[in-house]
Amino acid sequence: MSKAALSHLVRILDLELRPQGIRVNAVAPQLISTPKNKALLPPEALAHAVSPEAIAELIAFLASDAAAPVSGAVLPACGA
Known part of the structure; x- marks a missing residue:
């Protein structure tokens, strides 16, 4: 529900x-690989x-001139 609201707001x-x-x-992001999540969740x-660094890189891209044509998008961040 919260992601649907985020999408509409954007x-x-x-x-x-x-x-x-x-x-x-x-x-x-779907699930972030943090120390707390690693302690609470099973490895599978x-x-x-997705790593916090990957999310930071995605945000940096969106803030860059290279992403100038991108607006109104909600980008999912899922690990491989």
Whole structure:
């Protein structure tokens, strides 16, 4: 439910702010590989967890000029 609300918010903000040159995007990670998650979850549950560094790289890309054409997107972050 919260990811659906996030998706809708991103679309609405994109429509409202794009005319002003403001891009709106979001990153929606599935499961993050953190020390706490590693302690609480079995290894098979973490098989597709994404690293915090990978999420940071995705955010850095979205903030860069290379992502200028991207706006109104919710990018899922899933580990391999």
